[in-house]
Amino acid sequence: MIAEARDERAGAETPSLRARLTTLPILSQWGAGLVSIAVVSLVCFAVWGPEMEFPTTVSTTEVPTDAGNTVTLKKSVRQVTGTWIDDRVDWLTREADWMFGGLSSGVAYSLVKIEDALKWVPWPVIIVGLALLSYAVGRWLLAAFTTGAMLYFGFMGLWENTIDTIALMVVAVVISVAIGLPIGVIASRNRLVDNIIRPILDAMQTMPSFVYLLPGVLFFGLGAPAGVFATIIYAVPPVIRLTNLGIRQVSTEVVEAARSFGSSP
Numbered sequence: 001m002i003a004e005a006r007d008e009r010a011g012a013e014t015p016s017l018r019a020r021l022t023t024l025p026i027l028s029q030w031g032a033g034l035v036s037i038a039v040v041s042l043v044c045f046a047v048w049g050p051e052m053e054f055p056t057t058v059s060t061t062e063v064p065t066d067a068g069n070t071v072t073l074k075k076s077v078r079q080v081t082g083t084w085i086d087d088r089v090d091w092l093t094r095e096a097d098w099m100f101g102g103l104s105s106g107v108a109y110s111l112v113k114i115e116d117a118l119k120w121v122p123w124p125v126i127i128v129g130l131a132l133l134s135y136a137v138g139r140w141l142l143a144a145f146t147t148g149a150m151l152y153f154g155f156m157g158l159w160e161n162t163i164d165t166i167a168l169m170v171v172a173v174v175i176s177v178a179i180g181l182p183i184g185v186i187a188s189r190n191r192l193v194d195n196i197i198r199p200i201l202d203a204m205q206t207m208p209s210f211v212y213l214l215p216g217v218l219f220f221g222l223g224a225p226a227g228v229f230a231t232i233i234y235a236v237p238p239v240i241r242l243t244n245l246g247i248r249q250v251s252t253e254v255v256e257a258a259r260s261f262g263s264s265p
Contacts, residue, residue, distance in 0.1 A: 093219060104225040107171060111224050114167040123154060168224055172231035180236045184243025194244065201237040209234045 093100075118126065127150045135143035153162045187194040212233040216226035 089218070096219075100219045104220045104223075107225040107228050108223070110171050111164075111167050111228075114170055115163055118163045118167060119160075123159060127151065127154075164224075168228055168231070172228050172235060175228070176232050176235040176239055179232070180239025181243055183236075184240040185247065187240065187244045188247035197240065201240060204233065204237045 127147060130150060131143045131147045134146040150162070153159055183197070187197055209230060212230035213226060216229035216233075220226045220229055
């Protein structure tokens with residue numbers, strides 16, 4: 001009995017001892033990090049003093065003046081990097097004009113065709129169709145709201161603008177789904193791809209939507225193609241995330257049943 005009690009006590013003490021031994025490397029890493037921060041801070045304080053600033057000047061040039069004096073011109077890191085970025089953007093806009101022009105023409109052609117088709121259909125048919133679609137998604141409340149909103153747009157003289165917006169959304173959604181679905185499937189099947197694109201998607205969804213209008217206007221010019229581009233960039237991350245999440249949440253029983261019936265893995 002005494003031996004069994006000792007064994008039980010030793011077994012109860014072993015996990016706590018293992019936990020303490022496991023936390024030692026973590027504590028040593030934190031200690032090394034704090035010591036490194038302290039050493040770097042002391043060195044910087046000893047060399048530059050308490051009023052240390054970032055070294056923003058890259059080069060200085062002395063230019064003589066007519067009065068016999070000299071003027072010192074300083075070139076900062078911001079000026080150098082800004083000039084380099086402006087040159088690269090100008091080069092990309094100039095050399096890839098054929099690609100951006102082709103994409104813009106394709107998007108504009110699709111928008112015109114969809115707008116013509118929607119404007120050819122009588123407005124009661126469009127309202128009834130949208131009401132039925134809303135009822136299928138959200139039942140009577142959403143259907144009533146959609147019907148009231150469309151009637152309001154028509155009575156306020158905004159029907160043409162509404163059709164243009166619907167056409168833009170249709171084109172943007174189709175392109176977003178075509179881009180997001182394959183990437184989401186690949187991310188669900190490859191852990192490395194998922195780890196790479198996840199921080200990118202987080203950054204894309206953190207930024208406000210109007211930020212994407214700047215590159216759209218820069219490469220596609222003013223007009224509907226720039227709006228389609230901004231909408232696509234903003235809508236692709238949710239498509240990728242939902243596709244990835246939906247495939248990963250499929251139960252193993254369903255996968256095994258599908259494979260037993262001859263489905264490909």
